[in-house]
Amino acid sequence: MGFRWTILGVVLSACLTLTPAYANSHGGPAAATQHARAPKATGKPTTTGKPTSGTTSGSTSTSTSSQLNPIAGKISSKPQLEAKITAMLPKDMTLNQASMGFKNQGQFIAALHVSRNLGCDCFKQLQTDMTKKNMSLGQAIQDVKKTANSTVEAHRAETEANDDVKSATTSATSTSTGKNNKKKTTTHGGGNQ
Numbered sequence: 181m182g183f184r185w186t187i188l189g190v191v192l193s194a195c196l197t198l199t200p201a202y203a204n205s206h207g208g209p210a211a212a213t214q215h216a217r218a219p220k221a222t223g224k225p226t227t228t229g230k231p232t233s234g235t236t237s238g239s240t241s242t243s244t245s246s247q248l249n250p251i252a253g254k255i256s257s258k259p260q261l262e263a264k265i266t267a268m269l270p271k272d273m274t275l276n277q278a279s280m281g282f283k284n285q286g287q288f289i290a291a292l293h294v295s296r297n298l299g300c301d302c303f304k305q306l307q308t309d310m311t312k313k314n315m316s317l318g319q320a321i322q323d324v325k326k327t328a329n330s331t332v333e334a335h336r337a338e339t340e341a342n343d344d345v346k347s348a349t350t351s352a353t354s355t356s357t358g359k360n361n362k363k364k365t366t367t368h369g370g371g372n373q
Contacts, residue, residue, distance in 0.1 A: 251279040251288055261348035268292040270303050278303070281311030289341035290317055294333055297340075298325050 248256060252275045255262050262275070269278050269292070282288035291310060294317065295303035302324045309320035317337065321330040 293337035
C-alpha cells in the first residue's frame with residue numbers, strides 16, 4: 181500500500197508541476213509561472229536627452245531612465261528646436277522636468293521666453309503658477325513681476341514661441357526642398373539655360 185501512495189504522490193507532484201507550464205504554452209492562465217514581460221514599445225522617445233558618461237566602443241550612450249512627457253518628446257524629435265529650447269532652460273532643469281505639467285508645447289516655450297525677456301530667474305515660479313495654480317501666462321507674469329505689462333509680455337512671448345516652432349519646421353522643410361531644387365537644375369541642363 182505504501183508503494184502505491186508513493187507512486188500517486190510522484191504522479192500528483194508531476195501534474196501540479198507541469199500543469200501551469202502546459203496551460204501557459206496553450207494560452208491558458210498560469211499565474212504560478214508568469215514571468216515579467218518586457219514593456220511594449222510605444223514609439224515614444226524614452227531618453228532624457230542628456231548623454232550619460234559611459235561609452236561603448238567609442239559611442240556615447242543615452243540614459244533611458246525615464247519616459248519623456250509628450251511635450252518633451254515632441255520637442256526632442258526636432259533637433260534644432262530642442263537645441264534652442266535647451267539653451268533657455270534653467271541650469272538645474274532638464275527638458276523633461278521643465279515642460280512637465282504644461283498644457284501644450286506653445287505654453288511651455290512662451291513661459292521660457294517670458295523668463296528670459298523679463299531678465300529674471302523666474303521660470304520655476306511661472307511653471308508653478310501655470311501648472312499647479314492654473315493661471316494663464318498673463319496672470320503668471322503679473323504674479324512674478326508686478327511692474328511688467330503682462331498683456332504685452334505674454335503676446336511677445338507667444339509670438340516668439342510660435343516663431344521658434346515655425347523656424348524648426350521651416351528649416352527642416354527648406355533643407356529637403358533645397359536638395360530637390362538642385363536636382364531639378366542639374367537635370368534640366370544646369371547653368372546653361
